Amino acid sequence: MDTPKLTTSLDLLRWIGWAQRKHGEDWIRARELSHEQSFVLGYLVQTPGAIQRDIAEVSRTSAASVSSLLQGLERRGLVERRTESGNERSKRVYATAAGAELISGFETAMADVEEIILGPLDQAERATLHALLTKITAELPQPTR
16 A cells, blocks of 8 residues: 655644554554543543433433443443432443553553654754644634533
């Protein structure tokens, strides 16, 4: 397969994004998780006791999809749903210790790939790149959760 010709700055930025995403996906796949499962586990570690509606909203998916995803994570012992006292219909979702442990280290893995990607640049070049990207992104719409 021929290497694609990257002729524009945006082509190069997409390639960098692809490399970062691939590293993350490989890390997730090695733990036998899907992207969605790892996202939800990470969210639950940061937001223990979330309700399914909040998980659906933050993951931009349907309640039915979240329910199915949580069932798979529950079967693996990575999350648990707890009923609130006095309200059998309201369940809060928590990552178990095993779930939190499984995804611990993701931030380190992403910092490692950042170092790989930026490795060819010295500190001054990194600062210049950061300043230029900050200038560009300041004019773009802000991503929502």
